[in-house]
Amino acid sequence: MPEPTLITDEVKFLDAANVKIARNSFEELIVELPDGTSYANVEPVRSFPLTDSDKYISLLDDEGSEIGIIRDVKHLSRESAKVLVSELQKRYFMPKITKIHQLEGEFGVTQWVVETNRGPVTFGMRTRYDVVSLENGRVFIKDVDGNRYEIENYHRLDPDSIALLETQL
Numbered sequence: 001m002p003e004p005t006l007i008t009d010e011v012k013f014l015d016a017a018n019v020k021i022a023r024n025s026f027e028e029l030i031v032e033l034p035d036g037t038s039y040a041n042v043e044p045v046r047s048f049p050l051t052d053s054d055k056y057i058s059l060l061d062d063e064g065s066e067i068g069i070i071r072d073v074k075h076l077s078r079e080s081a082k083v084l085v086s087e088l089q090k091r092y093f094m095p096k097i098t099k100i101h102q103l104e105g106e107f108g109v110t111q112w113v114v115e116t117n118r119g120p121v122t123f124g125m126r127t128r129y130d131v132v133s134l135e136n137g138r139v140f141i142k143d144v145d146g147n148r149y150e151i152e153n154y155h156r157l158d159p160d161s162i163a164l165l166e167t168q169l
Contacts, residue, residue: 096149
């Protein structure tokens with residue numbers, strides 16, 4: 001009987017405590033591994049962006065090959081974690097909807113007029129499948145342009161916003 005393949009045989013987990021993440025003079029993300037190997041223009045990718053956004057961060061080199069995975073951002077040094085989190089926030093920019101003013105459907109597109117933590121936004125949404133409801137009232141919305149919005153807990157919205165949102169859930 002063949003031996004089972006272990007995840008550690010397939011995936012390279014990095015020792016986060018000994019990985020250094022910083023920016024170079026071109027503002028590119030650089031990663032230095034414990035063995036002294038250094039990579040520039042590194043791209044961090046969340047393995048679970050919706051549920052575990054600070055865990056299992058894949059680091060890709062400038063050719064898209066995986067350098068390794070950081071199991072949890074909290075295991076990095078304070079400086080490295082700060083740089084990585086900043087880069088992830090830019091990459092996964094997602095305004096939070098705080099109020100829904102209006103929803104109107106026309107020609108198969110629902111027009112949303114909302115307030116976000118970044119100011120007022122109007123966007124279109126094609127189908128109800130672009131609204132994903134998760135546990136604890138968390139909702140993700142993708143507009144026609146591929147932009148994403150989050151409602152941290154729709155139960156905390158005002159009653160009018162809840163009523164409008166529930167037409168889409």
